[in-house]
Amino acid sequence: MANVTRYKTSKGETRYRVRYRKPDGTQTDKRGFKRKIDAENWAAKRVTTAKAEGTYIDPQAGKATVGELGPAWLAKKKLSTKPSHYRTLEGAWEKWVKPEWGNTPVSAVTRETTQQWVTGISQGKTVKDERGNEIVLAKPRSASVVLRAHGVLAGILDDAKKDRRIPDNPARGIELPRKRRKKHVYLTAEQLDRLAGSVTPWRRDLVLVLGLCGMRWGELIPLRVMDVDLEKHRIYIGVSAPMVGGVIIPDDTKTYKARAIMYPVVLDPIMRRLCADRKPGDLLFEQPGREGMMIREWGNASRDDGWLSVGLRRAGIPGHLTIHDLRHTAASLMVRAGANVKAVQRQLGHKSAAMTLDVYADLFDDDLDELSERMGEMLARENVGKMWANEVSRAA
Structure with a gap:
């Protein structure tokens, strides 16, 4: 049972409070309502109905x-x-998250303020001086940066909702920027050979193995001699070693599955x-x-003065x-060789064939052309094309 009473603030203004008992029997109240009807509606929804449905949330928890x-x-x-x-x-x-939201109670986070924060990171912040010149306070950030920052805040609020601190997560359902997929770079077999x-x-060995096999860099560098089957022409990939803070840390593969x-x-001669x-x-x-030391060749290779960039210029590419991008080259060469989607998926270590099709949709455009020709030939054999041609002539 909740009771609504009127009281005066220190400034003499009339306000309403809701006095009620929590599910554990202790008494508390909620103050600050300007209208009695607002207090009554809050009490009905947040106390009476919530307690009956088992969805009651203690306002103190949201602080x-x-x-x-x-x-x-x-x-976690x-x-x-x-x-x-x-x-x-x-x-x-x-x-991004701690500086903006660190002192904010989870119950005070709103959809509107979250949207403004996300938009601000995405578009940057500018002000104009007395002469009307624009001064950049913060540069616009990429969709990846925005999505990662939003994901952290939304994840924290997800836990707050699960812990019954807030009734819903205001960070979910807001408008977010879309990632723009970078256009893939594919080398031909002849270009790959020239680059190598x-x-x-x-480094020639690295270029050829990456460009023909398609494993990730982090999957290549921890490979051991025992991971190579010279008779079956197989490489066993069970570990990945990405660079974390300038340190190579061996771990599971990206999908947590060996292949x-x-x-x-x-x-074969190289292996x-x-x-x-x-x-x-x-x-x-x-x-x-x-x-006995793993190779450290990742970021600097693609700089203008890096060995990969220099190699491209020497090769006239x-x-x-x-x-x-050498991984993308391997994918394109496999598709050109006639590999099906499942084979490419397994070789690259994607979670599903759908992911492979999504990432490399442009590589399968030729399949549509081939499908068009084959269906045309099939329909011609069945005389379906002539039948439709007659239908069209009669309709005309």
Whole structure:
């Protein structure tokens, strides 16, 4: 049972309070209503009905701030995500979420303020000086940055909702920017061969293996001699070693699943040379001059003065290329060789064939042309085309 009473503020203004008992029997109240009807409606919805339906939320619980709940959410994510992903979440929390929402009670977060915050990160912030000149206070950020920051806040509020601190999550359902997929760069087999011939010999092996097999960089560098089956032309991928804060950290693969992939026969001499006279536990690829050390070649390779960019110029290949683009090249060469979607999915380590089709939809455009021709030939054999032609002539 809830009671609505009137009271006077220190300024002499009339306000209404709702006195009620919580499910545990303790008494509390909610103040500040300007109209009696508002107090009565709040009491009916948030107290009487909520207690009857078992959805009652203690207003005191909603006073916990985003800053107080954030560390617990991050600790939970640290248990369930890879170190590389956790680092991006922690960075988004420190840079975007904590400064803006750290002192805000979760019950005070609204859809409107969340939308304004997201829009501000996406579009940046500017002001005009006395002369009307625009001064940039904050640069516009990419969709990836915005989505990651929003995801951290929304995740914290999801937990607050589950813990019955708030009735709903105001961060869900707002308008968010869309990620624009970067156009893939595909090398032809001839270009890949030229690029491999334009870099140092030990990097040549890296270029050819990545460009023909399609594994991720983090899957390549921790490979051991024992992961190569020279007779079946297979490579076993069970570990990934991404760079986290400048440190290589071996971990599970991106999909948490091990897989065996093929390598084409043309790589057989390279694989046999890399495995020759070596122990099963030795790294397949090592940092030159540092035995037993994984290669650190990721970010700097694609800089204008990086070895990959220099190799492209020497090979006379226009445009910009990253190490990850060699994975796209492998996908395109597999499709051109006639591989079906499931084979490409398994080789690349995608979660599903649908994901492969989504990422590389442009590679399968030729399939539609071929399908059109084959259906035309089938319909011609069945004389369906002539029948439709007669129907059209009669209609005319």
